[in-house]
Amino acid sequence: MNENKGLLETIKCNECDSLMRKSMIDYKEEYDSEIISINNVEGYLCHKCGNQIPTEESIKYINDLIHLEKVKIKAEKLKKQEYILVNNLSNIRQGIGLSQKDLANFLDSAEQRLGVIERNTNTPTIIVEHLIASFLGVKTDDLYEMVFISPELYNKLLNIELIDHGNGNYKFKHVPTIAKVREEIWEKREELKNSNAQKIRLRNMIKTEKIDRDEGLAQIEALDSKIEEIKKIKDDKKNGLEKRLKKLEGKHSMIIKQERVIDKDTWEKVITSFSEYF
Ligand SMILES: [Zn+2]
Structure with missing residues (x-):
């Protein structure tokens, strides 16, 4: 890379080999099928092929703005979605061979409270979540994963119970x-x-x-x-x-409990049973 690029009045076009002159350009980038446009930044413009290249100094400025625009676009899209929290705590705890009591002792917290968390009737505070993750040697994202789903699926799931006969035999039932x-x-x-x-x-x-x-x-x-x-x-x-x-x-054994939490096992069944929504 030419370190003096931004200082030069002209550079060679990487598309057509003509000279590009310093000029104010409109930088455009596609993101999630939308065009982000950062207008009036310093760059080089090829008058022959229309190629535009920002100067080195402009790039940092552009990147910051682009990042902000991407966050905004993503937030707009997520706003139209519903979120649920997939709880994998009991699977991980059992996988390691710890009882609820063991973990509660570690945490200095009542066993009952942990039970409430595992049954999804409540969520842990961020601090408790981090403590649990540390004790189990996993990341917090492994304990709880946030997923975004369509409002249609969310409304459907709200009114569904899981009838589990064990041995992989289960069905979801709408509760009118x-x-x-x-x-x-x-x-x-x-x-x-x-x-x-x-x-x-x-x-x-x-x-x-x-x-x-x-x-x-x-x-x-x-x-x-x-x-x-x-x-x-x-x-x-x-x-x-x-x-x-x-x-x-x-x-009823409703699959989504208060605070939008669902069991990891149940969530996997949802993905299988409602595949048309994914
Ligand atoms: Zn060119």
Whole structure:
């Protein structure tokens, strides 16, 4: 590499052998079928074939911007996906021949708490996760792996239980009662969101005098009692929808537990059984 490249006014075109002159160029790079364009950077332009090469100094600047753009593109795509966490802790622990009690002793943590983590009813803190990984001599990524799936598959998996007869005999079963309650909860959440948005709109309308003040306040009051009603249906500690969902989930071996965690073994069965989604 010519170290003085950026200082030279002309260089030879690596495409057509003509002279390239120093000029402001638009650098373009393809990433994940999108074009990232970094405009107006110093480079060399071949007037014969259109070839563009950034100067050495520009490259560092370009790379930083490109990296940022790639992160943004990736984040946009991931935002449209759902995530789940695949838990491989019990497999690794058993593979090494440690009992839950052994590991809990190492960790200075209650055996029960570890059980909760292994059954996916809760996730460990980052510190506990790192401690477990250190004790088992693995990487944290080996314990938990985050995977991104389509919303279609995620919604399907939410309402599925695993019937495992052992010896590799298993089937997944859709649980309609759970699917129905979940749908009702979604509807209530939407209604709450809309009612709250409507309230904000009304307040603004009162402020900007687009609605008679008393009329506006009356409508807000009506919305408030509607919101209370929805919340009662959804959140009542005894008969609310959320409570009903919890109870139902307790009765079935749902494959995705709270906090979106799934067993590694179950996950592998999902990949086999729902291959059309992968
Ligand atoms: Zn050229």
